[in-house]
Amino acid sequence: MSAFTFFAPYAMILQNEAEDGFKGMLPRGAARFFGNFPDARRDIFGTMSQRTISAARAHTLDLTQGPITGTMLRFALPMIAGNLLQQCYNIADTLIVGRFLGADALAAVGSSYTLMTFLTSIFSGLCMGCGAFFAICRGRRDDARLRQGIFLSFSMIALLTAALWAAVCLWTHPILRLLQVPTAVYGLMYDYLTLIFWGIAATFLYNFFACLLRAVGNSAVPLLFLGIAAVLNIVLDLFCVLVLDLGVAGAAAATAIAQWASGAGLLAYTLLKMPHLRVHRADCRLNRALAAELARFSLLTCLQQSVMNFGILMVQRLVNSFGAAVMAAFAAAVKIDSFAYMPVQDFGNAFSTFIAQNHGAGKTRRIQDGIRSAVRVCLFFCIPVSALVFLFARPLLTLFISPGEAEILRIGAEYLRIEGAFYCGIGVLFLLYGLYRALERPGMSLALTVISLGTRVGLAYLLAAVPGIGVVGIWWSVPIGWFLADAAGVLYYVFLLQKQRKT
Secondary structure (H helix, E strand, C coil), X not given: CXXXXXXXXXXXXXXHHHHHHHHHCCCHHHHHHHHCCCCCCCCCCCCCCHHHHHHHHCCCCCCCCCCHHHHHXXXXXXXXXXXXHHHHHHHHHHHHHHHHCCHHHHHHHHHHHHHHHHHHHHHHHHHHHHHHHHHHHHHHCCHXXXXXXXXXXXXXXXHHHHHHHHHHHHCHXXXXXXXXXXHHHHHHHHHHHHHHHHHHHHHHHHHHHHHHHHHCCCCHHHHHHHHHHHHXXXXXXXXXHHHCCCHHHHHHHHHHHHHHHXXXXXXXXXXXXXXXXXXXXXXXXXXXXXXXXXXXXXXXXHHHHHHHHHHHHHHHHHHHCCCHHHHHHHHHXXXXXXXXXXXXXXXXXXXXXXXXXXXXXCCHHHHHHHHHHHHHHHHHHHHHHHHHHHHCHHHHHCCCCCCCCHHHHHHHHHHHHHHXXXXXXXXXXXXXXXXXXXXXXXXXXXXXXXXXHHHHHHHHHHHHCCCCCCHHHHHHHHHHHHHHHHHHXXXXXXXHHHHHHHC
């Protein structure tokens, strides 16, 4: 992790202190001059005039006001578009690598994606948990507590990200051996990971400031920086792989550079354009009660994300044991699978911010109306997407796999037809995750993840060992886990409603 990454919030403090000091050094005549121009006045020096704050807030959306469905969709659409663009990072790698470097390279990049998803889920989960806290502060209009939370959470997550980066760099070989990576793929996967790990700090930067901006109602700017990064990633992928002939290492370097463009860019935007979010010296103190509250939000959400992706990683390990053909099919199919349900996942995150802001504002009726609206939107999206993926599984796979790879296409299509029929299950599950995180019950989100992934991993290993079922058992374990977790989440919400009525 770079020093730039770690000291970002402290740069906010130094900037504000320096600006205040500079303002005090102005001659009296100059001070009067700036006093006559309130619009230009403290905006130039960064100290927050009311107009500056109002201008910054104008770029945010108050989710406690306005039509419920329209407000949620208006907030969610940039998040959906942004995450679809983020998928372009790995889709670009997968498509270019699969088409131009062969099945072994595709298997290496696909397996690396699963590992990186697990690793980044640790600090992205921390950021998501803090984002719920930020949104509640926004609903309560408590900017001072929000800034204190920004300082404490950034410091904590930056340290953990640095430790994670050091650990994976030191233990790359043991990790690959744990995943049972075949010999034919091992060297390629190691080359890819060696470079892609340099993007971990950048991914943390993007996740933190994206969660912060979304929590205060700005979901458009994270989309802008992801769009820039996605285009940059594709251009660099083509240049590094096709022109420079750098193989999988070139694809990894392209992705890491693009990640830094989005992470550093979003940090700079927040520093320059959102002055009411800048951390001041007075905000930089250890508030134990606040630190404990942040830890409750962030650590449980981190555990939820980590458990979810660790379960997926264990499934990847089982898939690897079936050989390179199954690995390649799984790598391509998972990209399509993730791309298909990614919009409803992001809608779940937007829904969580909606619930958190209204929970902070104490608007219980609006929360209940929002839940009903969100379920309708989720089903409206998932049903047609399930039909499309089920019907066009094989043509979609040919985007990543050569039409001549008949066995890989058959395995991948089998996976997509099983998963694709049940996207409603995961759509509702994403809403439940967001709901309990926003209602300050992140432990329930963790419990639902354990149910879903525990079922998935346990059934996958059990069914895969049965003669005549094999790898198909891995595919069927996924929707079964989704629906069991959905049932538990809905029953718990009914319990909460009954408890609320009695009090």
